[in-house]
Amino acid sequence: MTTHPEAAALLSRSHRLGSDPRNTNYAGGNASAKGTDVDPVTGREVELMWVKGSGGDLRTLTEAGLAVLRLDRLRALADACPGVEREDEMVAALDYCLHGKGGAAPSIDTAMHGLVDAPHVDHLHPDSGIALACAADGEKLTAECFGDRVVWVPWRRPGFRLGLDIAAVRAANPQAVGCVLGGHGITAWGDSSEECERNSLYIIRTAEEFLAGRGRAEPLGPVVEGYEALPEAERRQRAAALAPYVRALASRDKAQVGHFDDSDTVLDFLARAGHPRLAALGTSCPDHFLRTKIRPLVLDLPPAAPLHDAVARLTELHAAYREEYAAYYTRHALPDSPAMRGADPAIVLIPGVGMFSFGKDKQTARVAGEFYVNAIHVMRGAEAVSTYAPIEEAEKFRIEYWALEEAKLRRMPRPRPLATRVALVTGAGSGIGKAVAHRLVAEGACVVVADLDADGAAAVAEELGGPDKAVAVAVDVTDEDQIAAAFRAAVLAFGGVDLVVNNAGISISKPLLETSVRDWDLQHDIMARGSFLVSREAARVMIAQKLGGDIVYITSKNAVFAGPDNIAYAATKADQAHQVRLLAAELGEHGIRVNGVSPDGVVRGSGIFAGGWGAQRAAVYGVPEEKLGEFYAQRTILKREVLPEHVAGAVFALTGGDLTHTTGLHIPVDAGVAAAFLR
Known part of the structure; x- marks a missing residue:
């Protein structure tokens, strides 16, 4: 369906005004346009108004965010208002003025736009305009700044009566291009979208120049010694x-x-x-x-x-x-x-x-x-x-x-299960960690994507929606200074940390006699030492917050399954598994729950398998590397391949609110490996 020309012009004007923070704040203010269109029922032209709906933002406004109302019905409400003490009742009456389905829900300022006798109206909250509106002698200063081109309107709570006030000001001052609303903001109008925008910017910029030109030095007082900004x-x-x-x-x-x-x-x-x-x-x-x-x-x-x-x-x-x-x-x-x-x-x-x-x-x-x-x-x-x-x-x-x-x-919609929770996931640039990060954000959490690969972490954070949803930190989990820096970044980004997933890992599978000290140390440094360092830093933050928390270890079925050619990896996974039990016992008094997820055979999407271990294991079992996941699945009771998303689901199950009284638990996600059953 083609956008009406007046609505299209309104959207363009809104985007320009909303893109400059000097003009209005996020989701603040609204803009409107009036015009005619054909009523699909009668076939006759009808006067309409398009106005930003409740909750929208001018900078990103779309046609779906506009409320569309019949002007004849909206103007008729002026005679129906029962008085200032009951003006809130008029909000429900706006629903009877909608054209067709009406688009977005009308905001409280809709009456202002409809009652003012001008084809285009802007109501904005610029800092310069509010400074005049909140000055002790704002009315005098407004006259001094603008003469009779901009009129003062005393404070009145937003609503229908304020719309009537501004309409009366407009009618009584034909020379005026707008008004300053005491304690509130500005309203401007024009015969065209261009003129309205021009008048809005005239009020904003003239007020800025007035404040700068008339203003005294150091209006907030002198700098107090000792209160200067730290380096x-x-x-x-x-x-x-x-x-x-x-x-x-x-x-x-x-x-x-x-x-x-x-x-x-x-x-x-x-x-x-x-x-x-x-x-x-x-x-x-x-x-x-x-x-x-x-x-x-x-x-x-x-x-x-x-x-x-x-x-x-x-x-x-x-x-x-x-x-x-x-x-x-x-x-x-x-x-x-x-x-x-x-x-x-x-x-x-x-x-x-x-x-x-x-x-x-x-x-x-x-x-x-x-x-x-x-x-x-x-x-x-x-x-x-x-x-x-x-x-x-x-x-x-x-x-x-x-x-x-x-x-x-x-x-407002009901909050998602992990709303207000801040998670830090190690090894989140790929594989299981990436899947966990995606699931946590989908359930409402903010996520710190921590990974040795800075570019990979940044890419995942961008996928997750950018800095309001996720931030990336480069971290080597064997380095306690880097871990401390990662947690500092987390608390500065989101205020704290509530949920930590120890996922960073590596796998080197060799027989005992071929396992070097370096093989042993590397795997223990990353997984055993790394998990310890991350959990220690997490506990410091969580204890200070007094909000409880969750620490989840991604271990492995190899923590309990005794198989050949895997001494270093399996031993470090057993170390991680016992850390879960030890920390669950120690941190419970602070409301911090510590649990584990024990996957097996996660091939597709796995960073470990993609790093060469998959080819190595495939060679050991004599199957093509691309068939390794299917091979592992056939060894299980359920005959199902385990994917990163399944591990992420277990992490959510532990942290999403239903298992509030569970700590020290390991959840197997291995499609059923009898030899690894916990006992």
């Missing part, structure tokens, strides 16, 4: 050391994924004298504090403070934060308010180090951090020309615990 290497070392403890605090009510930001904007803000006062005021734009919560938790120690002191102080501040948040809820909650959703911070600020942000997945955590960076820009801009004055706390509560927001949260 990069030291800063990131400190952040990695703090990350598990910070994640534990942010996950008291519900497990969260983390994101770390040590950009210049964040570090400069935290070095300035004004940051405690401004952070305590909280963010203002509804899009901001819905993701950042009403205010961040701010460590009030310099970066040179001992780590132990920083952790202890964060714990004290977290307890106070939770009490203050509960009091905030109690102050403003009404009998029909949704239950308190959780009292942990979404943003944690560490002077000299950076910002940790948290959410239900990596994207949500990253976006929360991006929104706080937006808020810093807003504070800086408002303080440059005035005083930062966000909307009142009661209004913030009305937004945060809005019935419509609660309804949106209830419509």
